[in-house]
Amino acid sequence: MTIEDEFHFIDKIRQSKNRQPELIEGIGDDAALYRAKSDYLEIVCADTMTEGVHFLKDASSPKDIGYKAVAVNISDVAAMGGVPKYYLVTIAVPKTWSEEELVELYAGMDEIASTYKMDLIGGDTVSTSDKLVITVTVIGEVQQGKQRLRKDARPGDAVFVTGTIGDSAAGLQILLGNLSVHEENDSAFLVNRHKRPVPQVKAGQLMSSAERISLNDISDGLASELNELCEASCVKMVIEKDRVPLSDSLRSLHSEQLDEWILYGGEDFELVGTVPPAAFDSLQKKCSEEGISLTRIGHVEAGSSEVLLLHNGKKTKLEKSGYNHFK
Numbered sequence: 470m471t472i473e474d475e476f477h478f479i480d481k482i483r484q485s486k487n488r489q490p491e492l493i494e495g496i497g498d499d500a501a502l503y504r505a506k507s508d509y510l511e512i513v514c515a516d517t518m519t520e521g522v523h524f525l526k527d528a529s530s531p532k533d534i535g536y537k538a539v540a541v542n543i544s545d546v547a548a549m550g551g552v553p554k555y556y557l558v559t560i561a562v563p564k565t566w567s568e569e570e571l572v573e574l575y576a577g578m579d580e581i582a583s584t585y586k587m588d589l590i591g592g593d594t595v596s597t598s599d600k601l602v603i604t605v606t607v608i609g610e611v612q613q614g615k616q617r618l619r620k621d622a623r624p625g626d627a628v629f630v631t632g633t634i635g636d637s638a639a640g641l642q643i644l645l646g647n648l649s650v651h652e653e654n655d656s657a658f659l660v661n662r663h664k665r666p667v668p669q670v671k672a673g674q675l676m677s678s679a680e681r682i683s684l685n686d687i688s689d690g691l692a693s694e695l696n697e698l699c700e701a702s703c704v705k706m707v708i709e710k711d712r713v714p715l716s717d718s719l720r721s722l723h724s725e726q727l728d729e730w731i732l733y734g735g736e737d738f739e740l741v742g743t744v745p746p747a748a749f750d751s752l753q754k755k756c757s758e759e760g761i762s763l764t765r766i767g768h769v770e771a772g773s774s775e776v777l778l779l780h781n782g783k784k785t786k787l788e789k790s791g792y793n794h795f796k
């Protein structure tokens with residue numbers, strides 16, 4: 470049975486103690502109140518996950534779904550160079566979800582929120598006829614002048630990515646039953662990369678050390694996000710395909726779909742960006758000291774907005790295709 474009454478449910482999922490010292494009123498009044506810090510810019514973003522489009526109820530636990538709904542939003546805050554502080558959750562609940570499952574969904578959200586000392590400060594609970602829809606809004610902050618935008622790439626910059634690319638897309642194929650992986654460890658690793666992406670908050674903050682960086686997170690796929698950086702900055706990029714970092718688990722699959730997953734798969738939630746070439750090595754060192762791998766995958770050139778993919782000495786245009794909700 471689904472929620473008996475929403476007021477009782479809200480009481481069940483509210484935090485017993487606040488984590489952010491600037492929070493004045495969280496859940497309970499008409500809206501939340503918090504004190505904004507001077508010299509900081511507030512960051513606000515929202516992303517929705519829909520059952521059947523972003524997750525399947527029988528392939529992911531409510532806890533994993535909750536974790537990911539918050540993680541993907543934190544990833545956007547990281548891509549601005551900021552830290553997350555608060556979140557709001559709006560759920561449209563069909564009869565197929567029990568109150569126990571919803572409490573688990575919130576436990577998954579709290580699991581990642583507590584890592585960043587974030588507070589759940591509000592939201593909305595409504596019913597719906599068919600599939601669960603969850604919208605998370607995250608509020609974060611960044612020191613004024615340290616924000617990292619998509620429009621700051623310049624000719625000559627090095628193009629970089631954090632972590633490894635393509636794991637999540639392969640993990641999704643395993644979950645959908647389209648791919649079977651012999652090695653249990655590899656399979657578990659890839660599925661985990663899909664279900665539990667780690668937002669790159671630490672990396673985003675290290676990016677604030679460089680004088681200028683353009684930054685984006687990878688939700689719709691590497692090709693799509695690179696094109697977005699080029700569009701926002703009015704530049705051209707050359708990406709060397711063989712330099713795109715892959716995990717051992719992904720490489721071991723020797724799949725014909727590897728390129729598809731790496732370039733267009735999406736949901737990597739790694740950071741992609743550009744930095745003046747002279748600053749790359751020190752940035753890479755700072756990241757490495759924190760256990761974060763930073764890989765140079767190409768460079769920026771002057772020219773009209775486009776991404777070229779260099780492979781075996783040949784350059785081809787890397788189209789802005791990837792995940793698109795309406796194609």
Ligand SMILES: Nc1ncnc2c1ncn2[C@@H]1O[C@H](COP(=O)(O)OP(=O)(O)O)[C@@H](O)[C@H]1O
Nearest residue numbers: 513514515516541544545548685686687688689
């Ligand atoms: N329905 C909408 N109404 C208003 N703004 C939107 C809507 N959908 C997306 N946006 C805005 O468009 C921009 C790009 O969104 P999106 O492609 O979803 O970014 P991301 O991949 O980082 O989540 C963001 O500034 C986002 O807030």
Ligand SMILES: Cc1ncc(C[n+]2csc(CCOP(=O)(O)OP(=O)(O)O)c2C)c(N)n1
Nearest residue numbers: 516521522523524525688689734735736792
């Ligand atoms: C059942 C299922 N099918 C397909 C996908 C793949 N998928 C769904 S949405 C998406 C792109 C990212 O989501 P979006 O809502 O576009 O996030 P945003 O770009 O706004 O961050 C991908 C790759 C999935 N996660 N689950």
Ligand SMILES: [Mg+2]
Nearest residue numbers: 515516517688
């Ligand atoms: Mg979005």
Ligand SMILES: [Mg+2]
Nearest residue numbers: 545548686688
């Ligand atoms: Mg984003």
Ligand SMILES: [Mg+2]
Nearest residue numbers: 688689792793
């Ligand atoms: Mg998208």
